[in-house]
Amino acid sequence: MADQTPVQIAWVTTDLDATENALTTLLGARKWVRVPDVHFGPETCTYRGRPADFTADISFSYAGDTQLELIAPVAGDSVYSEFLDRAGAGLHHICREVDDIDAAIGPAEVVQRGTMPGGMEFAYVSAHSAGVPYIEFAHIPPEIRVFFDYVKQEQQ
Template sequence: MTIATGPVTQLCWVTEDIEATERFLSANFGVGAWTRLPDIRFGPDACTLRGEPADFTVHVSLGYAGDLQLEIIQPVSGTSIYTEFLAVSPPGLHHLCFEVDDMAVALESAREAGVEVVQAGSMMGGGMEFAYLDGAHAGVPYVELARIGPEMRAFYDALKAG
């Protein structure tokens, strides 16, 4: 069973300097406006890291290159796949994202395929669910699966519209 099908809807960079990464992507890849979301906290009631409760804060910035969403994440506090990435790698491309209609089905497919779920959670009271799979077999650190609810979809559409 397939875990997810295309297209890839997002590429994400993890960085120690969100502003510098915004400038670089804008200057070199035609990204227009960025929307910065500072100090987003993922608490242990809504997020896990390797199956254990996680508690961390990140700054996020979102922009678009055509229809492709670009995301930049800067860890602020706590332990996450973002802090782990920066501990062993320079800032750079961290994950690509596929949207899924049913997270439970996608995660069951990942388990059946032997693909590890490294970090998972939800936000907006379950209005968006996400899971990061070990991406070693895909040539990237992680592959994100995201189920986008109507409120988050409306938010993304408004960002894209400018």
């Protein structure tokens, strides 16, 4: 069973270098691992109830046991580009790992949902009343866990 505590804090940015540098200084992240041009296609992702087609550059690190994720939208409409348009760069979501996304979501408003390349299922729900724009629920398969373990090991 997945841990019920948040496993990730994520920011949306227009400048991965500057955000990496700031969080390295502020949170002690040592090394960032970038994954450029991650494509989310309409066959695996929805945004506000419609098929989505977008690309983002993503960077990962760790501060202790907490994963740090930076997302820089490149093309297409998504929960990330919408956030930049409305609020500018900043804290975007926290993520909680779950075994069953549908059960975790319950009646919450799903803003974006899909499956990442590599098979990680995710869903973003609006969480403004909790003081953060979104909460992401994620089911992390073994293939993605191996990658996350690699990123974490790079911090040592």
